Amino acid sequence: MARLSILGAALLVATAAQAAPTVSRLTPPSELFSSGNAAPVIARFLPGQRFDLQATVRPDDASQTITAARFAIDGKTVDGNVAIKICGKDCLTGVPANAAITTMRAVSVKKPGIHTFTVTATQSDGQTITATGNFEVVPLLAGGQKVKNIIVMLGDGMGAAQRTAARIVAGGYAQGKVINPLAMDTFPVTGMVKTASLNSVVTDSSPGMTSYVSGNKNNNNEEGVFPDDTTDPFDNPRIEYLSEYLHRTQGKALGLVTTADVFDATPAGNAVHSSNRGAGTGIVDQYLDDRKLTGLTVLMGGGRKWFVPATVPGSARGDKTDYAFSATDAHTADIVKRWGASAGALDKDRDLLADFQAAGYAYAADKTALDAIDTKRTDKLLGLFSHSNMNVALDKIDGRRGKARGITGRVVDDYGFPDQPMLDEMTTKALAVLEHQKNGFVLMVEGASIDKQAHNMDTERWMLDTIEFDRAIKLVQEFAAKRGDTLVIVTADHECSGAALIGGSRVSDARLQELVREGGSANVRDKVVGIYEQAGFPKYKLGADGYPETTDIDHRLLVGYGANADRYEDFRTNDRPVQDSQQPFVKKEPLAAYPANPLARDVDGKFLVTGQVPGDSAVHTATDIPLSAFGPGAWSFTGVQDNTDVFFKMAQAANGVVLPQGLALAKPVQRKK
Amino acid sequence: MEQAVNRYVHHTGRVTSLSHPPATVPGVKPSSSTPPSPANRVRIIALATLTAFCCTAALAQTPAAPTPTPEPVTELRFQDFFKLPVGAKGLEISPALRQADGTAVALTGYMVQQEVPSNGVFLLTPRPVQMSEHADGDADDLPPATVLVKLAPEQHDWAVPHVRGLIRITGVLSVGREEGHDGRVSWVQLQLAPDATRGMSTQEFALYMQALQHGH
Secondary structure, three states, rough: OOOOOOOHHHHHHHHHHHOOOOOEEEEEOHHHHOOOOOOOOEEOOOOOEEEEEEEEEEOOOOOOOOOEEEEEEEOOOOOOOOOEEOOOOOOOOOOOOEEEEEEEEEOOOHHHHEEEEEEEEEEEEOEEEEEEEEEOOOOOOOOOOOOOEEEEEEEEEOOHHHHHHHHHHHEEEOEEOOOOOOHHHHEEEEEEEEEOOOOOOOHHHHHHHHHEEEEEEEEHHHEOEEOOOOOOOOOEEEOOHHHHHHHHHHHOEEEEEEOOOOOOOHOOOOOOOOOOOHHEEEEEEHHHHHHHHEEEEEEEEEHHHOOOOOOOOOOOOHHHHEOOOOOOOHHHHHHHHOOOOOEEEEOOOOOOHHHHHHOOOEEOOOHHHHHHOOOOOOOOEEEEEEOOOOOOOOHHHHHHHOOOOEEEEEEEHHHOOOOHHHHHHHHHHHHHHHHOOOOOOOEEEEHHHHHHHOOOOOHHHHHHHHHHHHHHHHHHHHHHHHHHEEEEEEEEEEEEEEEEEEEOOOHHHHHHHHHHHHHHHHHOOOEEEEEEOOOOOOOEEEEOOOOOOOOOOOOOEEEEEEOOOEEOOOOOOOOOOOOOOOOOOOOOOOOOOOOOOOOOOOOOEEEEEEEOOOOOOOOEOOOEEEEEEEOOOOOOOEEEEEEEHHHHHHHHHHHHHOOOOOOOOOOOOOOOO | HHHHHHOOOOOOOOOOOOOOOOOOOOOOOOOOOOOOOOOOHHHHHHHHHHHHHHHHHHHHOOOOOOOOOOOOOOEEHHHHEEEEOOOOOOOOEEEHHHHHHOOEEEEEEEEOOOOOOOOOOOOOOOOEEEOOOOOOOOOOOOOOOOOOEEEHHHOOOOOOOOOOOOEEEEEEEEEEEEOOOOOOEEEEEEOOOHHHHHHHHHHHHHHHHHHHHHOO
């Protein structure tokens, strides 16, 4: 039965003679339920991949309640408990208090093909309602070599422009030819990825990650779950992750390495199921609590603030962001019972760091400690290198070079974490620990601040983060090339900021600084931006550490932003803040309001670039992103593919590499001798 | 965004006559004579009413630069908050910060640039930070020494537009765990007095409203 809108349902209720209960949501989502069309199929699963069935059923009258519900797949009732939760105060605004959330946890289907499923619910007056949806089970084919390790290199927000910019800066050009290619440029197979989420063409990092590792679209801000009608962020219908599936079926381990706070959506979207990517306490708790489901053995990044008890200064732990499933209410008790998940507890005073260590994880708080880890004797590793996000590559490198761009000295000193590892150093250690795994592993490595700095439209910082990311890719490629049993993909969750490589500076850095002092677009833009052949080949000199000696070169690369907010641009690296403690101009008077005339020359000489988007940050775009693949199974990743397709291709590779249809081998040709 | 729109920082210390458009408010020199739009005029008047209602004590005074806090004020530096560098676990509050707890302090720092200004609060950091809280939420680039600055209680639903550059503000410091309504935890808070904020000129307000018009 097609879903009725709330208005439609109200209308139905108004014509009292024909009143009947309605199903307002059926999960997994399907066009069959939403619009009556059997195609496109929205939800797809591997044979045996676990997921939850759920329906929101609304009685036709405030005096009625839902007393029973059952689910059927292809007409056959599914065996097992159906939990019924009456909403009360626990549902979203607009969902009546007597609506029922009916759920069947952790079902799976082995038979390939498209399946219809139904919910049949009974109201207290005896009326029943049935709703129908569909989903597809994608077959696993018998293939060739089974890939042992799968490595997903995720450049957050990294579109084609970000890759090209990194190539120009780190690789250099001579008469149009690249001098030193990026590692990701040498991967033999590249495809394009469509990045839409369940509810928008413009995704965010939550479904941006989970589409790749669950085979299903999620709503923005939600990870590893389908949307529901309750306010609890941890009770949503789950979808088994690649890590969970391969851990369960093949004993593979999971590694997560990121430069972001480890609770952030990209790492969490490989292991944790939540409809709120911000529910930090519960997310980090589940990393440890559910390690027997995910096989998590390596976790590295920032975010120490979640791992110390709420009594310790700096702790971000709180009950509002934590999880605790009921022991008695089947709605969440069945998550524990049927998924084998932990029940959790509201435990903001938990010493999660100590719990990780007690569970056998070696702990590294900085690069020195990381270097000291003996990977021959370590099979589980936790690294927490900063309070929240780690400092970006440019600031870490400045730190190592002793460059004082900060207030107290170096930026890393301002933050209090002067010894943070680079992403390639973290990746090396992760690989060294994971390669002990006899059944192999799934590893996700994220260059997180490409996106974060693109939001800030801070060109130099995201360029260097992309270079840092590529250095990690190079290591991973070497690892894979040596072993021959590892599939590596380099991809992005989405593009960020609509970055555009508009040209090169026509002036030296010294001249640019003069023009900035004069200020205004007539100076900073019109006398600087070199378009077409005026751009030439910006030439950056790399230091021994592999990063540019300076980003303030003469005739630098210039970047514009298509998804930008209003910003002031001077094309220079955001160094020491414009007004700082060295300069006397500190505003002491009561807080000023919005600048009186933003279109005038700004005190810091920049010119205003008016944005297309509201707010202060650049945003994600809907543009396709390039994906590059290396290793056995790489050939599957060519073509224009949906982000959810990537999941099935990786799973297939772990089951046996197959050559994709349409990629026919050339017919042998008889040649005359 | 309605909450931010209905209140703005406006305190001139003078009665605002309800029958005159704000362009003629004494003591405020607008740089353009364009009167605000009817909608804005309503908001200005609405707030003027509130101001008149709340700040009766101030009405008799002549408009002047707000008087500085009379008691002695400790100059506090962000780098003195916690033991630096940070150890292997959490932060350790320094003796200097402990001593300053509950006293009047002055802090010089940068207002964190958020995507959407919060009502009644803002964050202050030792170096400029931009947050994309819609995209990143609690996975942020804030240094550990971040202060949650709170406007005076009667201004709790006023929006403070982002101010660029260094600012020096004075208030009463408190050190300890505080959880916001959204679950975000802060460890150092600064309570401002009402005179920490001043009014906007008509044009400043109009530009601010314009910027908010397309807010999230």
